[in-house]
Amino acid sequence: MIVYSKQLLDNEILVDEADSLYKGGFISKEQKKFIEKELPVLKSQSNVLVRIGFFLLGCLLYGSICGGISLFGLSAENVFFQICCYIFTIVGFAGAELLANQNYHNHGLDDAFILNALLCLGVAIAITTEGHEIVIAFFVAIGSLFMFLRYLHVLSMLVFCISATAFLFFGMFKFGDIGKAILPFVAMIFAGLFYFLTKKRMNHQSKGYYYNGLLLANSFCLVLFYLSCNYLVVRELSAELLGTEVKPGTDIPFAFFFYAFTFIVPIVYLVQALKTKDRIMLWLSFLAIAFSIYTIRFYHSVLPIEVALTLGGVVLFAIAYFSIRKLKEKESGLTFKPDRINHSDSLLNAEALVVASTFGMKPGVKTASPMEFGGGGFSGGGSDGSF
Secondary structure, three states: OOOOOHHHHHHHHHHHHHHHHHHOOOOOHHHHHHHHHHOOOOEOOOOHHHHHHHHHHHHHHHHHHHHHHHHHHHHHOHHHHHHHHHHHHHHHHHHHHHHHHOOEOOOOHHHHHHHHHHHHHHHHHHHHHOOOHHHHHHHHHHHHHHHHHHHOOHHHHHHHHHHHHHHHHHHHHOOHHHHHHHHHHHHHHHHHHHHHHHHHHHHOOOOOOOHHHHHHHHHHHHHHHHHHOOHHHHHHHHHHHHOOOOOOOOOOOOHHHHHHHHHHHHHHHHHHHHHHOOHHHHHHHHHHHHHHHHHHHHHOOOOOHHHHHHHHHHHHHHHHHHHHHHHOOOOOOOOOOOOOOOOOOHHHHHHHHHHHHHHOOOOOOOOOOOOOOOOEOOOOOOOOOEO
16 A cells, blocks of 8 residues: 555664664764665655745646646636546646655655645535535545555645544534534544544554554544533534523533533543653643633633733743752653653664664574584583593
């Protein structure tokens, strides 16, 4: 399914590990350059600004190709309008395949063709179905999943997550008011199941080609799980979808559950992140805690805004100050000191893989020795009085 050479992908992993070793101070700059020279990799852009520049250039190239095709179809008028986006989608898929065969990956040019192909696919389905949302979301989800599996395009996984969630939401709308009423619980269950599925796939990745995309989907599930039953989100969506008006002295159904969910989930995220040393979950827990505070502040104004912001800043400063004081001298576990290397087991793996790949070493195989031990004329195991 993957279009790229597995050898180049393995080399890219090794070069990334070598970079981690260099940043951790385990190898020198000369060794890092030697490894990069000896291991050919895919044509990628690590500089975000340069990658954006190539993306804009790719969009210009894509638009030029589509514009040239449109010149030949203007005479067909309405017929061409019905099929032009399908043609543009084919151009995007063909361009992505061509660039992948030339070993472009996360370069910017390939991003332009892949994302524009997905956009044109969605527009084409919208024109054909006259804006049928659930069908659009379904085909965009299928197309983006294909782009991720074949081209290892991480942004396509984000498009898949959004379109799959949209497919779920529009599907629940088909059940009328009942579907809209139970939508928060369905979204919560969907996010939970998808989270454990992606987590399981991440843990069973032997090569790690799909790891970054799965990590993005896993993080998306954490965000969706929290927002699905956040009190503010549920209350505002209830007013928008069901026309529910919350009068003074009343509240939405299951309000106690949504209030508890709004505050308990961020704490669970925080505890789990500290327990598993999951940095992404840790940042998401901080954002969730801040949004939970905003949720209550949105409906219950206890203090004037300037006083609340001042007290919040003082509390955050105190937490940060005393945390740094307590953690800055720790050498292991949760510590304020920067990591010398990102992954605890990557040192052994990277050293072995980099050395083996760079110098052409292969694992030793145990073979039968031609020398027969035993015997000998002096002391020692097996000596029998002769040489």
